[in-house]
């Protein structure tokens with residue numbers, strides 16, 4: 001599943017090819033995504049200029065000279081820039097064709113994505129209002145986590161993966177930042193000290209920033225905007241390393257299931 005760093009990498013990757021482009025047409029080959037694509041999408045966006053692209057959690061918003069396009073990549077979606085001569089494949093469901101001849105192409109084998117045209121700014125849209133702060137903003141920090149965790153018995157891993165607490169901390173990034181902060185993933189969130197929360201918030205920021213810098217993790221369904229997969233997985237310290245020795249203390253890494261997700265941890269470094 002594309003996670004926050006992949007979405008941010010996509011945003012950064014497509015921005016120079018998309019901003020200031022005039023949309024000629026939208027071709028929708030398969031409108032049945034998680035929710036149906038706005039009917040007659042082309043009539044809403046033809047002739048409009050893309051003024052900018054913003055991201056909130058895992059949503060991308062194309063701000064048009066009139067209206068906004070809200071996009072979510074779902075479980076397996078990705079965006080690429082191709083030219084008008086690039087033939088489309090089986091899962092290339094949407095093309096946003098520009099007057100310059102280039103195309104923003106949306107591919108989504110599992111079709112859990114979302115493409116909706118909205119006349120209003122989508123940030124107050126019902127899909128986005130419940131979301132917690134962005135992890136890379138100053139509003140997300142140790143004090144914030146500590147305050148939100150008061151009296152919470154939920155385990156710390158599920159707590160930081162809950163997008164009403166903070167957005168964009170997927171399974172990989174939760175496992176990595178808990179390892180770096182030395183916190184066992186099953187610890188009750190309400191018992192984590194202020195100092196540990198401070199460390200945890202810093203590691204969450206660092207791990208996400210590193211992944212964005214590396215162009216996203218190497219996940220089966222993810223390709224950077226230029227078609228190349230990312231390479232962050234080479235640097236993962238705990239995720240996917242169960243039964244291997246911990247890089248820090250050589251102890252055998254264990255794994256437990258939390259909320260149905262595999263959760264690797266080092267029993268010595270994360271007591």
Ligand SMILES: [Zn+2]
Nearest residue numbers: 246249266269
């Ligand atoms: Zn260790």
